[in-house]
Amino acid sequence: MQIHVVKPNETVAGIARLYQVSANELTSANELPNPDHLVEGQALVIPIIGSFYWVQRGDSLTSIARKFHTTPAELARINGISINQPLHVGMKLYISQQRKVNAEFNAYVEPFGNTVSTALENSSREAAPYLTYLSPFAFRVNRDGSLIAPPLGNLPEIARRNKNVLVMAINNQEQGQFSDELGRILLTDQAIQNTFLNNIVSTAKRYGFRDIHIDFEYLRPQDKDAYNQFLRKAKNLFSKEGWFLSTALAPKISSTQKGRWYEAHDYKAHGEIVDFVVIMTYEWGYSGGPPMAVSPINQVRKVLEYAVKEIPSKKILMGQNLYGYDWTLPFTPGKDIAKAISPQQAIKIAANHNVPIKYDSAAQAPNIDYVDDSGKKHKVWFEDARSIQAKFNLLKELNLRGMSYWKLGLSFPQNWLLIVENFNVEKK
Secondary structure, three states, rough: OOOEOOOOOOOOOHHHHHOOOHHHHHHHOOOOOOOOOOOOEEEEEOOOOOOEEEEOOOOHHHHHHOOOOHHHHHHHHHOOOOOOOOOOOOEEEEEOOOOOOEEEEEEEEEEOOOOOOOHHHHHHHHHHHHHOOOEEEEEEEEOOEEEOOOOOHHHHHHHHHHOOOOEEEEEEOOOEEOOHHHHHHHHHHHHHHHHHHHHHHHHHHHHOEEEEEEEEEOOOHHHHHHHHHHHEEEEEEEHHHOOOOEEEEEEOOOOOOOOOOOOOOOOOHHHHHHHHHEOOOOOOOOOOOOOOOOOHHHHHHHHHHHHHHOOOOOOOEEEEEEEEEEEEEEEOOOOOOOOOOOOOHHHHHHHHHOOEEEEOOOOOOEEEEEEEEOEEEEEEEEEHHHHHHHHHHHHHOOOOOOOEEEOOOOOOOOHHHHHHHHHOOOOO
């Protein structure tokens, strides 16, 4: 497949002719929200096997072959040219499909209220073929160790049909907030902890969960060792049932990093104890903070390069957002809240307001500036084919286990197309 960035005045028909595909194929693959009004800077995935490359000044067969991990001889062969033939600027070369690697993919799905909406079930069905794990979010725990289940609807059946491991995600939230006191009770009161673990086992057997995923956040720093001991105890128990144990970890860059979100998350211990971890490498740009990329790759890289020093790389799932944010300016942290939007919604905003999509090379993320109908300025950061491909490249570079998405229900069709281009999705 090819990623094409729209230039001024380009049309679907013209781009389709360039790559020898039909306009309908191009529109369908990208689920284009604006087929009649493409936006300058919009990234499209071209549904072809392999890709094309246009020769640039200074290129040679050797330099192009190096860029695409092939050989000059192979590049010459598939393009029917001599290996000694001079290249001219603008010459079109075909690049064969790159070798795929095996990887695992998880996605959280978060129902609200007492049911799983039809839209959320449909989103889960669409994503499930590309997933190893499907994670309804989340079971909550009472202070007596009893569990409160989220609505599951048809999610277990969707997971079964698509050979997804159904994940029992459990967090320490009370009234919508992570609770250090609830965490303290579950980690230090052995009687309640035993009740909690027994309830997990009976619930997992009832619904068919095969991975128990612990998402304990905002824990007291002094509970770090108790958390590690709890995980060892849980691992021994769940291994007898043939289940995985996984955890969600805050994005740290050192073992001594201060802050309630970080200190009780012991990367080295989790790497030794559990089967895999999800590192939440997103929310640098968040709804209550100033405008910036949600998962800037320079920051993501820092976290993951530290993580692989403490945790085996094949136990790490990189966290990835399926959403962006729209900030109204001027933005006052603590007062204003940005609106979460899908990548498709971001493209519609750019089309409706006739503004280009810019791309930040340091963050490897697209962004938009626009003025709404009431005259207020906005800043939008979101994800596109280029930004997700940059994360896939990093995943492969660091030899990670795979990627975990927060969360389904926000349309991003290019992501799933590029999974197929880059990876063989492992099923369990």
